[in-house]
Amino acid sequence: MKTLGLIVSIIAGAFLIYGTIDMPSWGDPNSPASIHVSPRYITKTEVETATPNIVTSVLADYRGYDTLGETTVIFTAGMACILLLRRRDGAKKTRR
Amino acid sequence: MDFIIAKYNYWIYIILMMIGFYAMIAKNNLIKKIIGMNIFQTAIILFFVSIAYKKGGATLPILTHADAHGEHAIQVAQYLNPLPHVLMLTAIVVSIATLGVALAIAIMMYRKYHTLEEDEILKAIK
């Protein structure tokens, strides 16, 4: 199992590194990620959302639906912990 | 050689990811698997955040006083890309939630079998 795990990790890592060959270099201000969608967030945030913190305006306004999903994830984890860890009352009493 | 220097950050994060991935699948102790999962997800988060960097003096994506009051046009190259930061805020929360559920299941198993080693639990189930 350990050798199989090692082989799988090395293959996956090598494949990922193979993918970095065609990537834009680190910090390139003309990379596609910096040119396509985000300039509008930076230039129009004050006009459209009146929030100088751009991360907040994207999180709460432009992509607010993702934030709703994120809070649902936290709620799911909380409910899961209650479902899994709640002891029956009988067990609680005998432990004291 | 040039391509290693231009992208060494991605290489570091990929190696970190694979360390976490190996721990997740190959270790025997449940807590070590959970820690490996956390390392894997943290490395992915760092990888995404490093996409947002812009060389040439870019600063945090919070508008300065001058730009916020519309005194001059906003230079896009002056601010970092905000979108990966936003995505990763969500991913951090998701990773914490998964960690919580994993630990809850581990506690359930510890209460029942009093051990956290995978092979001992498998023997106890059979």
Add this chain to the structure above:
Amino acid sequence: MMIEQAPALIVVISLMSAVATPLVGWLKKDLCYPWVILALLGSTLCSVLVLNTVMQEGVIHYHMGSWLPPWGIEYVIDHLNAMMLVLITGTSLLVAVYSRRSLEAELSDRTIYFYTLFLLQVTGFVGIVITGDVFNLYVFLEIASLAGYALIATGEEGAPFAAFRYLILGTVGACFYLLGVGYLYMVTGSLNMADLAELLPSLYGSKVVLVAFAFFMVGIALKMALFPLHMWLPDAYTRAPSAASALIAPLMTKVAVYIMLRVMFTLFRPYFSIELLPVAKIMLYAGIIAIFVGAVMALAQKNFKRMLCYIVIAEVGYMVGGVGVANAVAIRGAILHVMNDVVMTLGLFAVAGILAYKMKNSEISAFDNIFKKMPFTMAAFLVVALSVIGVPPTCGFFSKWYLIQGAVMAGNWTFVAALLFSSLVNVVLFFRIIETGYYDFGVGGSGHEHAHEKGTAVSEAPLSMLIPTVVVAAAIILIGLYNHSILINVIDFAVPKL
């Protein structure tokens, strides 16, 4: 006005009712069950409305918060989505009706939280299917997965370990998907599916896109339980409580197949996976191996539920192999099979839950005389079994027919052989159960009237568990009879132009 907002309402109704369920439960515990049914009824109605609108008007684009894509998140609902929405909400409604008695028997003190996680998982599935944004899909995938891990861990002996293993493998799958999203974002800058579909074709030669596609496929294969990444499925679905496995088993793997169809045919053009890369060939072989492995392992099982799990693994092989054959007829068969498999798996696991509830035992050897004791349940089981084998006029026959036709047209005789082999193995599997069930066939005459004699009392399943099972059996026959109109009106629009 309601009809315009119906796409958002599907997710909002299940989400808000999930958040309100603990409050309802703390007020009065018995109110949870009607509350869940009410909520799912609302969602089902909205999804039927959406399907109707899509069939009349074409693709729906719903912009969340009125921000245009790619700067905001949008819902894109075409025929494939709308069909999946109706399937998911309908299945969850039936399982919710079914779940009351088995939950009282297995988990009586924690039903409130079980129902909350039930609704959250339905929210997750609906959110995955309806969205048009790749990162949003990841968030809802995690909601559905977390709820699934917790629901499975509440089962019998050995359930927490099965849930833990599922958690580790499932998280690997979701993280690979996220890595794929990251690589694609790095070279395009966009997260919207339609936008990516326009930006990517000029980048198909790039190694980044190749690696992203590979990681998408491996991550989805982990969630889909495609051989050899299926290790989590048998333990997880066998040990889970009956209501949980009846919800998760029909839906989780098929939603993952839906994600695969979206990635292959909407995000990337079909020619990318068929001509540029040998992905279709790999999928075909993976499907064939999955069918053989699922069939052979199912023969070796003594536990009824475990046998069903291996049948599920084989069915995933049908769908992946059907897409791998890569002509229009086979893909049509594969999409029809997604619909059929949801209904068939629901029927199988519902019967398994009824048997576990009444007989308190899941071993096949303990099923003596059940055909006399539970005639209606077993009649429904017979219908589902005929559909899994592939006998007309049940729906299973038609999807197999299209798959075989597509494989013959493409010359893939191995796939045809695998499908026929799997049908034969299914005949053997179900015949074993029928034989054990009819064991004490009785002192002459046909069973029905004699069942009322003193010898074997009819001890049928409770009505709340029986009615959904019979509805599913009726649906199997109806889908089979109307399959032609379903194909023409809904599925043919979902098959990509190759």
